[in-house]
Amino acid sequence: MKRRPRRSTPATLVAVVLLAICALAAVVAIQTILGQTPWVGYPSVAGWLHATRWSDVVPVLAGAAAILLGLLLLAAAVLPGKLVVLPLAGETDSGASRRSYRGTLRAAVSDVDGVAGAALKVKRRKVIARVRTARTNTEGLPDAVRTAIERRLSQIAPATVPAVKVRVTSTRSTS
Structure with missing residues (x-):
């Protein structure tokens, strides 16, 4: 019997972040459907994204952070932890x-x-x-x-x- 620890902390963090993103998207969509001014406007986000170049600092840092986070989550999922039993x-x-x-x-x-x-x-x-x-x-x-x-x-x-x-x-x- 070799019971290993659960990976609940990384899974919970990913779930909370995804829930927050989905909740924000749902609120913005509902505000747009009701004709209200959304918290995050599509024209402002699209304008900022179109003005940003791949060689700028912000996309490079965001990509590096996404890669690092992905590798950490992958390591947490694949590497065995200390035996609990x-x-x-x-x-x-x-x-x-x-x-x-x-x-x-x-x-x-x-x-x-x-x-x-x-x-x-x-x-x-x-x-x-x-x-x-x-x-x-x-x-x-x-x-x-x-x-x-x-x-x-x-x-x-x-x-x-x-x-x-x-x-x-x-x-x-x-x-």
Whole structure:
């Protein structure tokens, strides 16, 4: 089970922009049908467009912006995002959410003696643990934290076991 994130933000932005353009076109069309002065007059827009040359700055910048926006939207649609559900090993199609995965590993780290606090980052192929301690001598603490994380990972049984990296910072000075 490999559930990827939805691409709802780019899709929502495109939908809102298109809705605004369509609403403006509908209002202008209704105003023209009713004989009122439209917000955007066709003669003024057509006159400005006919006076503009392809080599002018405005069409070049508008084209560049349209190309850049198109490439960004294409990249958002094609490139895979971070997994929302991390696959677990085994015969069944099962997974664990990234949030619960991180919470379970953080709980394992907080059980280690000497750990005052921990922040974990779960990446594609590694887990980075930043541990705070009140100890002045941090010798052996990174190994204990790494062992606790690896033990919990063996209990979870992910499909691909990530590498574990531990950084320990002491809140007290050694002198």
